[in-house]
Amino acid sequence: MFTPAAESLLRQAREIQDEELSRFCSRVVKLLQKDPGAEAVDALRRLFLIVSATKYGRKLEKPCVDLLQATICSPACPEQLQLLCAAILREMAPSEGLNLSCDHIQKSRTLSLAASVLLAQGDRQDEVRSVGQRALHLLEARQTEGPGPRALLPVVSKVVSLAPGTLPEAQADMLHRRLVDWLRYASVQQGVAQPSRGFFSAPRTRQPGPVTEVDGAVATDFFTVLSTGQHFTEDQRLNVHAFSMLRTWLLFSGPASRDASDADDRSELEGSTLSVLSATSATASHLLPPQQQLRAGAFEYCQRLLEQSTRRALRKGDSDLQKACLVEAVLLLDVLCRQEPSFLYRALSCLKALLGRLCGDPAQARTLLPIARFLLSHGEAAAVDSEAVCQHLFTSVLADLFPNPMLAFEFAQFCRDSLHLFNPDQGTFKLSFPNLFKLLAWHSPALTSEFVVLLPALVDASTAVEMLHTLLDLPCLTAALGLQLSRSSPTASERPLWDVSLRPTSCLEGFRDPEFQGLFQYLLRSKAGGATKRLAPLHHLLQPMASCARVVQCAQAVPTLLQVFFAAVTQVASGDLSAQLALVLLERSNSLFQVPQYEAQVHRVMSSQLLALCRLRPALVVELARDLLEFVGTVSGIRSRESMFTAVVWAIGEYLAVSYDRRCTVEQVNRFFEALEALLFEVTQSRRSATLPPYPPQVVTVLMTTLTKLASRSQDLIPRVSLLLSKLRALPQGPAMGSVPRDEDTDAIRMRATELTNLLKMPSVAQFVFTPGMEASTPRFHRDANTALPLALHTVSRLVDREAGLLPA
Numbered sequence: 001m002f003t004p005a006a007e008s009l010l011r012q013a014r015e016i017q018d019e020e021l022s023r024f025c026s027r028v029v030k031l032l033q034k035d036p037g038a039e040a041v042d043a044l045r046r047l048f049l050i051v052s053a054t055k056y057g058r059k060l061e062k063p064c065v066d067l068l069q070a071t072i073c074s075p076a077c078p079e080q081l082q083l084l085c086a087a088i089l090r091e092m093a094p095s096e097g098l099n100l101s102c103d104h105i106q107k108s109r110t111l112s113l114a115a116s117v118l119l120a121q122g123d124r125q126d127e128v129r130s131v132g133q134r135a136l137h138l139l140e141a142r143q144t145e146g147p148g149p150r151a152l153l154p155v156v157s158k159v160v161s162l163a164p165g166t167l168p169e170a171q172a173d174m175l176h177r178r179l180v181d182w183l184r185y186a187s188v189q190q191g192v193a194q195p196s197r198g199f200f201s202a203p204r205t206r207q208p209g210p211v212t213e214v215d216g217a218v219a220t221d222f223f224t225v226l227s228t229g230q231h232f233t234e235d236q237r238l239n240v241h242a243f244s245m246l247r248t249w250l251l252f253s254g255p256a257s258r259d260a261s262d263a264d265d266r267s268e269l270e271g272s273t274l275s276v277l278s279a280t281s282a283t284a285s286h287l288l289p290p291q292q293q294l295r296a297g298a299f300e301y302c303q304r305l306l307e308q309s310t311r312r313a314l315r316k317g318d319s320d321l322q323k324a325c326l327v328e329a330v331l332l333l334d335v336l337c338r339q340e341p342s343f344l345y346r347a348l349s350c351l352k353a354l355l356g357r358l359c360g361d362p363a364q365a366r367t368l369l370p371i372a373r374f375l376l377s378h379g380e381a382a383a384v385d386s387e388a389v390c391q392h393l394f395t396s397v398l399a400d401l402f403p404n405p406m407l408a409f410e411f412a413q414f415c416r417d418s419l420h421l422f423n424p425d426q427g428t429f430k431l432s433f434p435n436l437f438k439l440l441a442w443h444s445p446a447l448t449s450e451f452v453v454l455l456p457a458l459v460d461a462s463t464a465v466e467m468l469h470t471l472l473d474l475p476c477l478t479a480a481l482g483l484q485l486s487r488s489s490p491t492a493s494e495r496p497l498w499d500v501s502l503r504p505t506s507c508l509e510g511f512r513d514p515e516f517q518g519l520f521q522y523l524l525r526s527k528a529g530g531a532t533k534r535l536a537p538l539h540h541l542l543q544p545m546a547s548c549a550r551v552v553q554c555a556q557a558v559p560t561l562l563q564v565f566f567a568a569v570t571q572v573a574s575g576d577l578s579a580q581l582a583l584v585l586l587e588r589s590n591s592l593f594q595v596p597q598y599e600a601q602v603h604r605v606m607s608s609q610l611l612a613l614c615r616l617r618p619a620l621v622v623e624l625a626r627d628l629l630e631f632v633g634t635v636s637g638i639r640s641r642e643s644m645f646t647a648v649v650w651a652i653g654e655y656l657a658v659s660y661d662r663r664c665t666v667e668q669v670n671r672f673f674e675a676l677e678a679l680l681f682e683v684t685q686s687r688r689s690a691t692l693p694p695y696p697p698q699v700v701t702v703l704m705t706t707l708t709k710l711a712s713r714s715q716d717l718i719p720r721v722s723l724l725l726s727k728l729r730a731l732p733q734g735p736a737m738g739s740v741p742r743d744e745d746t747d748a749i750r751m752r753a754t755e756l757t758n759l760l761k762m763p764s765v766a767q768f769v770f771t772p773g774m775e776a777s778t779p780r781f782h783r784d785a786n787t788a789l790p791l792a793l794h795t796v797s798r799l800v801d802r803e804a805g806l807l808p809a
Contacts, residue, residue: 653706
């Protein structure tokens with residue numbers, strides 16, 4: 001959120017029209033053409049605000065754009081002005097009128113700014129290649145003044161990520177060697193402090209001391225990003241910059257085909273030439289090709305970081321840096337072992353020792369994710385089982401640390417990136433979906449898109465029913481997790497910020513009540529067990545928390561996740577599983593956590609998915625006949641679950657036919673007809689009453705249509721349904737000045753009743769229309785006027801129309 005003053009500035013910037021912007025650009029040009037000073041800086045800041053405040057691109061005058069480019073490349077221009085000019089041109093990207101070139105730039109800082117503009121223009125391979133070659137040319141020049149290579153390394157990193165393998169091999173080998181030098185041979189002495197320029201400053205300078213480790217001990221090995229000191233030298237800063245770009249450079253600097261063939265040809269044994277040379281001495285490693293020298297140096301650097309991560313940091317900032325460097329070191333080792341399999345066994349020995357230390361420390365949970373990814377990637381090649389660390393992550397870590405937002409996001413990313421690595425035989429990933437859903441329940445707005453990708457991989461035929469129940473109870477799980485945190489947090493400041501009006505005290509008492517403990521334990525379980533429990537008592541207990549913001553946000557994600565679930569489960573569902581899922585939809589339609597608007601949204605999804613299941617397996621209507629009869633046996637649930645009720649009635653009329661299932665009998669058709677006939681009678685009574693609220697016309701029309709379909713399949717029922725339809729055609733019209741919507745509903749019901757009555761006058765045609773053959777699923781059957789169904793409907797409409805004169809009045 002912005003402050004009111006910032007909001008006002010942004011609004012003014014967005015409201016500036018093109019004409020006013022053109023005048024302001026002319027002012028900027030005049031300021032830059034004369035000796036630029038503070039006024040020019042202020043004008044450029046305002047121009048940057050204007051071009052960055054809107055989502056659409058602003059168009060600047062060509063003289064202004066040309067002068068901005070010239071200012072970037074001008075050696076005499078102050079750096080602050082160049083930074084602002086580059087920022088403005090980046091905000092305008094992509095720009096067609098850009099003529100900025102880096103071919104003749106000699107200073108690394110200037111090239112860095114120009115490259116930031118050129119690389120922001122999009123996928124222009126020629127420009128990307130030109131920028132990369134110029135940056136490497138300046139690196140070859142070994143500039144000694146200013147920041148030198150430090151400003152160019154981010155440019156090279158961006159170039160190789162945008163255009164992998166496009167740099168000339170000779171220049172790439174040059175940077176390989178330079179990176180080895182920066183990583184391995186940085187000074188181990190601290191930098192000299194810059195002398196004070198005050199009037200009374202002393203001319204003496206203290207002799208710099210050695211760099212130290214994070215625990216304060218004097219460093220006895222080479223400098224790394226985890227080495228500490230009061231002041232740093234230029235080569236030490238280059239060491240840090242080189243490490244920050246190392247993984248990107250290793251991944252993209254060389255042609256992939258060459259790297260893959262090299263890795264296949266090398267030995268995977270520890271005694272390979274590379275291992276022997278890199279393990280004996282730094283001098284021997286110079287016998288290797290440049291790219292392999294860099295890999296050997298990078299592996300040594302990572303080993304050093306792993307050793308430094310075991311030290312106890314004196315400052316919290318250094319402790320956080322240890323964790324970040326540990327993650328990056330493990331990711332680097334993963335890349336190195338894929339490129340040089342001979343590193344694998346030494347890397348595994350380091351990581352095993354590290355794993356034993358990290359598993360018992362909850363503060364290091366995030367660092368376990370790259371280690372698990374490493375073991376999943378290389379465990380099979382090295383005959384190492386990754387199951388133990390995965391088991392620890394998916395059980396203990398998720399159960400205890402799910403509220404941590406950074407861990408939650410990184411865990412979801414880890415699962416998404418490792419889907420192809422999980423062993424389907426072990427099943428840890430799929431069986432841990434109750435724990436994974438805790439991340440979704442607590443962080444649903446941020447992680448919903450991640451779980452849309454993960455959910456199809458979690459779906460399994462053995463746990464599909466349990467997963468469906470869990471998805472429907474996801475808002476209830478959010479409330480239970482909130483209670484769990486409230487119970488475990490001793491101080492009020494650590495508790496979730498519940499609304500005081502919600503009174504969660506009674507919920508906390510229920511959390512401790514033995515009557516509900518079993519249900520809470522099931523809801524908060526860590527692994528899928530196959531069994532399901534009805535959580536209706538918890539729904540009632542947790543109802544005071546149903547309007548909490550976190551619960552409402554979670555509920556908003558459930559409809560989308562249900563659609564993803566059914567799209568995946570229908571790919572693996574057998575006939576028995578389809579029947580079980582349909583039963584769950586019927587049962588749970590009346591047993592949902594009462595979150596505002598949640599029930600209506602979920603019912604819409606449930607109704608569409610029930611119809612999809614029946615479409616895939618029409619025999620479900622016959623197999624679940626008893627359950628369907630029970631579902632439509634009363635009018636009490638129609639108003640609360642109208643979409644679900646309408647879908648069930650429509651499925652009965654569509655699929656209760658011998659053409660779909662040979663087990664369908666006349667007795668079954670008659671039972672369904674009698675139940676729906678009684679239901680329609682009760683529903684229509686409300687429309688005749690002036691006091692009872694009428695049922696929606698969709699319910700009435702779908703009941704009428706289904707009864708007509710059943711009668712067309714058992715013609716003994718035609719007189720009964722004709723009598724019903726005639727009564728509906730005689731529904732009283734509302735008063736002339738009455739409620740318009742009710743009159744329109746009545747007209748729609750009477751029109752449908754008339755159409756159905758006309759069809760029943762010719763039973764053979766009615767059966768053909770209401771129960772068409774399998775060819776009815778083809779588009780031509782409905783679109784072509786010369787095919788059977790349209791022709792039949794047209795013929796019937798002509799035959800039953802008295803005004804046509806074909807039938808006696």
